[in-house]
Amino acid sequence: METSLTIAQVAQRTGLTAHTLRYYERIGLIAAVSRAPGGQRRYASADMDWLAFLLRLRETGMPIQGMQAFAGLRSQGDASVGERREMLQAHLAEVQARVEALQQSMQALSTKIAHYRAIEAKAKPKTRRPSLSGTAPERKTSDDEHTSQPDPQRQPALRARTGQAPGNRR
Numbered sequence: 001m002e003t004s005l006t007i008a009q010v011a012q013r014t015g016l017t018a019h020t021l022r023y024y025e026r027i028g029l030i031a032a033v034s035r036a037p038g039g040q041r042r043y044a045s046a047d048m049d050w051l052a053f054l055l056r057l058r059e060t061g062m063p064i065q066g067m068q069a070f071a072g073l074r075s076q077g078d079a080s081v082g083e084r085r086e087m088l089q090a091h092l093a094e095v096q097a098r099v100e101a102l103q104q105s106m107q108a109l110s111t112k113i114a115h116y117r118a119i120e121a122k123a124k125p126k127t128r129r130p131s132l133s134g135t136a137p138e139r140k141t142s143d144d145e146h147t148s149q150p151d152p153q154r155q156p157a158l159r160a161r162t163g164q165a166p167g168n169r170r
Contacts, residue, residue: 004042060095
């Protein structure tokens, strides 16, 4: 006998609110959930598996419209397997591009942190004499030497990360 879960139990297990679960059902992301005699939703293990997959899609940045398209294809059964695979392959490529952009950003941050540590290690407390004009002379900072323009090859990844990629217009 398969046990079913109430909407409150599903909300607790998934981190989604009851409102979101009802919304997902209303827009077709979740097929109509079975009901108890009193009309309360009862989620089966298959519903939970599908919700877990939807959460993965959401976590990886798939928009609701993409999730709806995938759910629509899923409802067609095996006839849409090829389309679903292609859709997931395209989404995976987008996720991989975002991960690569994040890795490049992480490397840039690590490099800057190492640069600051090196400056701190060399720094010796000095007493400054005030300038005769009353203002300090303009000098380059340590950042001036290490600031570079964004790499043109990275621009598509940067646009994708900020939602400006050609296929991601809102």
